[in-house]
Amino acid sequence: MKYLELAIPPLPSLLTVGHAVWLPGNCHFKRSFDVYDVILVKRGAMYMQEDGTEYAVNGGQLLVLEPGKTHAGSAPCTEETEVYWVHFKHPKALRSLDAAEIPWSAVLPQGHDSDTSPSDQTMYLPKYGDVPIGRLQPLLNQMVQMHMQLSVEHSLQLQTLFCELLKALQTEAKARPGSRASELARETVSYLQKHWTQPFHSKNMEESLHFQFDHLTRCMKKYTGMTPLQYVQYLRISHAVTLLEQTTLSVQEIAERVGIPSVSYFGRLFRERIGISPGQYRNQRQYQL
Template sequence: MQCLELAIPPLPQLMLIGYGFWKPGQQHFVRSFHVYDMIFVVKGALYMWEDGQQYDIGEGSMLVLEPGRTHGGQRPCEDTTEIYWIHFVHPAPVRTVDSSQIPWSVPVSQRTDFDLAPCSQLMYLPKFAEWHKSDILPYLKRMLELEQTLSPASSLPLQAQFSGLLAELQASARSRSTSRSRLLCDQVILYLQQNLARPFDAKHMEQALHFHFDYLARCLKQHTGMSPLQYLHDLQIKKAKSLLESTGFSVTEIGLQVGIENVNYFIRLFRTRTGMAPGQYRSMRMGMG
């Protein structure tokens, strides 16, 4: 499944949602404008093209037409066609990428109180795909209701519904592209989270997940860019930061709670990952409070 990769923040902003029927013989006109046009076909079929690429949007299918591209109808509707359409604004896609290549499990860098701007993130929107009416139709109907009675009181709920719709479409794209390697990657992540406080043991991981460690490590590396030990260290440092900020535990005690018995090794690892010793980090955070 091809997905549009969009940079966030900000989130895409809804401009307008519409609903209607296309009669047999009707055909979409040719145009190019600077908004996204997302079409959901409930019944029938709509025949479109975008920059020469043809799309037959049948019942239960959707298409996202991109800003700045020219689109139109490739031929008239053959049957009465029921559709929802959404116009929204957002910068042009970063790229188009196959959903199987999206690094769904790669963690986003942790934020601190020193950050003064939101970190760059990405969202993914199916370009041309099937959609489940039971999941998507409630959003479309509720958005249309809010659009038809738009007021200051309903503007924010309308945008929230739109964000929910986008999240549902992204979740659908992820679930349909979940490969065996990604499933195992997620299992390794869960294992590491559940075994955070115990010393790293490749053999134990093999026994718990019933796969050779080398294969598990390759799956995790493919989707996160980290080895199991690197990922575990990332989890340990995040947990240590939380304990330094919220408890009076000593550095040795915190090291033990995150599975590192050697306090000197814990201090070196913390300094490597954060640029400061645990005690310095605690003092800085306490001073900011």
């Protein structure tokens, strides 16, 4: 199944949600507008086309029509068809990719209380295929009912339910079997998260994960953007930032706590990632507080 990669923030914004039963002979009209149109078929079948590509959306399937593309019914319904639709506003997808290629282990910057803007992140939405309509239906019914009786009191709750729907659809993507390389990247990340305070030894990784270090490195680089050593250094410096902000430990003590006994090497790594020395960072944070 193909998935659309959407940049967040901002989060997608719900515009409308609805439910209907289409009779035989009904056919979707032609249009092109600047929103996403999510069609979920509970039973029956809808026949759609988007920029010339045809889709038969059967019961238990979903189709996401993208903004700026022209879509229309490619044929009328041949049987009674029960449909939910969700329209939402969001920038165009960054790309389309297979479920196995989604970089679940990609490392994202950790936010700090000095940040003034969020880091770039991504979410994933199925383009076309099977979805668990039975499990989604209670949520969809709640959204439809709330939309029909919408008030200021419930507007935020409706947007929250929409995010729950997006989360459920993404969870389905994560549950699908990934490539062996992506799974190995996740196993490597998990190993490093458990052992980052210990001295870094490639042989220990090979013995625990049963793959050569070069292969582990290639897989992790592809799906996280970092080598194993770079990821360990990332974890160490991230933890050091927290200790500088929340404790009075000396720089030497912090370096030792995060697994870097050489304070000069720790200082160099910290400057490379943060841009200033540990002492300068602590002084700036104390001044800001």
